[in-house]
Amino acid sequence: MSDQNASGVIWLTQEAFDKLRNEYEFLSGEGRAQVSAKIAQAREEGDLSENGGYHAAREEQGHQEARIRQLKDMLSRAKVGEAPSSDEVAPGVRVTVAFDGDPDDTDTFLLGSREVLGLDGSVTDDVYSPQSPIGTAVLGKRKGDVATYKAPNGREISVTILDVAPFSG
Structure with a gap:
């Protein structure tokens, strides 16, 4: 899996992929229409320079378009599959x-x-990206392996992998 990560692949469960795809379809379809309607309604109110509703709708549109681009990118790089079940550290595991x-x-x-993991705030574990210093260091390692990474302060930190388990939600 580590070679997939290097090429920009994003590992997703089918459930997470469907959730992101549904959000993308809504935002790029009905969501865009709703924001456009808000902008049109605010324009009808007159002077745009002092129209808070217009500026809020335009800001919402900007955030929505950014989210659409982010989702499109994630979905284009997605690899759908079940959570890894091996003892190798890979995206989608608890380490x-x-x-x-x-x-x-x-x-x-x-x-x-x-x-991507679809966490709703009920999970208290930290989440680290595979591209983070610790994520890059442990990716592909197995229980008992030692990995070293450089902390933001420049200090080298060694960690020993004690456990690798599939994330079950």
């Missing part, structure tokens, strides 16, 4: 690491994107 080999200094996190 537990020990910092500098200290079994008392551990962290458990999900490797992937909060948005």
Whole structure:
């Protein structure tokens, strides 16, 4: 899987892919029509320079168009499949690491994107991108492997992979 990540592939469950595709279809269809109607209605109110509704609708349109571009990109790079079941660290797994080999200094996190994994706030684990320093370091590793990465402050940090488990939601 690590070679897929390097090429920009985004791993998605079928459920996450469907959710993102439905959001894209709504925003690029009915959602666009709704925002356009808000803008047209605000234009009818007169002076656009002092029309808060018009400016709010235009801002909403800008955010929506950015989200449409983001979703289109994600969907174009998506690989749909089930959560990895091997003991290899890959996008979509829950990873537990020990910092500098200290079994008392551990962290458990999900490797992937909060948005892509479809998390709704009920999951308390941290989520790290496979492109983050720790994500890049642990990607492709297995239980017992040691990975080293450079922290934002420049310090090298070593972690030992204690556990790799599929994310089950």
